[in-house]
Amino acid sequence: SQTIHQWPATLVQPVGSPLSLECTVEGTSNPNLYWYRQAAGRGLQLLFYSVGIGQISSEVPQNLSASRPQDRQFILSSKKLLLSDSGFYLCAWSVWGSNQPQHFGDGTRLSIL
Amino acid sequence: GQQLNQSPQSMFIQEGEDVSMNCTSSSIFNTWLWYKQDPGEGPVLLIALYKAGELTSNGRLTAQFGITRKDSFLNISASIPSDVGIYFCAGQRSGGSNYKLTFGKGTLLTVNP
Numbered sequence: 001s002q003t004i005h006q007w008p009a010t011l012v013q014p015v016g017s018p019l020s021l022e023c024t025v026e027g028t029s030n031p032n033l034y035w036y037r038q039a040a041g042r043g044l045q046l047l048f049y050s051v052g053i054g055q056i057s058s059e060v061p062q063n064l065s066a067s068r069p070q071d072r073q074f075i076l077s078s079k080k081l082l083l084s085d086s087g088f089y090l091c092a093w094s095v096w097g098s099n100q101p102q103h104f105g106d107g108t109r110l111s112i113l
Numbered sequence: 114g115q116q117l118n119q120s121p122q123s124m125f126i127q128e129g130e131d132v133s134m135n136c137t138s139s140s141i142f143n144t145w146l147w148y149k150q151d152p153g154e155g156p157v158l159l160i161a162l163y164k165a166g167e168l169t170s171n172g173r174l175t176a177q178f179g180i181t182r183k184d185s186f187l188n189i190s191a192s193i194p195s196d197v198g199i200y201f202c203a204g205q206r207s208g209g210s211n212y213k214l215t216f217g218k219g220t221l222l223t224v225n226p
Binding site for chain 1: 143144146148153154155156157158161163199201203205207212213214216218219221
């Protein structure tokens with residue numbers, strides 16, 4: 001069966017520090033991968049999606065970037081965090097080329113001080 | 114961009130009561146999904162609907178894909194305390210290789226024992 005892992009689960013970072021959140025998927029090949037941000041427990045905002053290694057599409061302009069160095073690895077990064085980057089970050093995957101649903105990881109709670 | 118109107122925004126009910134929530138859109142979707150999110154965790158898929166008019170059950174949960182493809186509802190029968198959480202609808206439009214989702218803003222369900 002397929003599983004998705006995100007880490008860390010919780011992160012507290014000072015303003016201006018770099019960020020790296022990692023997401024990996026097991027049990028499938030060539031998945032679509034997604035990064036979402038959720039503010040105040042509601043409203044999922046799609047940040048990035050990827051349909052293959054090295055292929056990243058950005059949905060909203062922001063202080064964050066994403067990379068996909070391997071087939072089942074998706075990384076969310078920032079060079080300098082802003083206070084507004086605080087939130088709950090969710091990674092998701094779906095089967096490439098199908099209408100099968102997205103499945104989510106357990107998320108990373110990011111607090112910027 | 115597309116938006117989903119999900120209602121109600123919140124519900125406070127007594128254990129044993131039935132619950133109904135719905136989503137409407139101005140655009141057509143090919144797939145409707147319902148997710149539940151517990152505090153501090155990622156959304157978990159409850160029901161996926163792929164055909165207009167489709168009625169699907171998952172235990173005490175029943176969801177329907179509207180005939181017009183612009184709406185869907187979720188019913189929960191005989192609610193129990195563990196039904197507490199945020200319920201999200203999501204619409205998916207086929208095409209291309211990314212299959213992005215459009216989410217409603219969620220229904221916060223509280224069940225009083």
